Amino acid sequence: MDTFPIEVPDRRRRRRHSPEFRAAVIEAARQPGVSIAAVALANGLNANMLRKWVNDAERADGGESARSVQVARCSQAEPAAGFVPVALPGSAARSDIRIELQRGGTTVSVSWPTSVAPECAAWLRELLR
Numbered sequence: 001m002d003t004f005p006i007e008v009p010d011r012r013r014r015r016r017h018s019p020e021f022r023a024a025v026i027e028a029a030r031q032p033g034v035s036i037a038a039v040a041l042a043n044g045l046n047a048n049m050l051r052k053w054v055n056d057a058e059r060a061d062g063g064e065s066a067r068s069v070q071v072a073r074c075s076q077a078e079p080a081a082g083f084v085p086v087a088l089p090g091s092a093a094r095s096d097i098r099i100e101l102q103r104g105g106t107t108v109s110v111s112w113p114t115s116v117a118p119e120c121a122a123w124l125r126e127l128l129r
Contacts, residue, residue: 025050026057099124 029039029050036054040047097112097120112120 022053026053029054030057101127
């Protein structure tokens with residue numbers, strides 16, 4: 001019996017990123033309206049790792065990110081001067097569930113009161129078995 005040494009493939013090495021690269025990617029990810037996952041994908045990074053970098057940077061900056069500042073500004077903003085809320089009329093609620101079944105050349109129409117919708121669902125389940 002011949003034996004051959006088992007070749008072990010080289011292990012992947014942990015990549016190192018320069019502080020300048022990290023700073024640029026973190027800054028891009030902190031821009032308003034930008035997806036961290038999209039920035040990570042565009043730069044060949046794992047989104048979870050980039051999220052950690054952004055969180056660490058926010059903690060180092062005192063915990064205030066550009067996103068949280070933007071959200072705070074939006075939530076404190078007053079409605080636009082031209083905005084007028086309008087009450088819409090209620091839609092005409094149907095009082096029936098309407099089902100039309102076709103099998104072969106036969107068509108069956110069923111009207112079921114919405115007040116007993118669970119019974120309609122049970123009936124339909126049994127019918128479709």
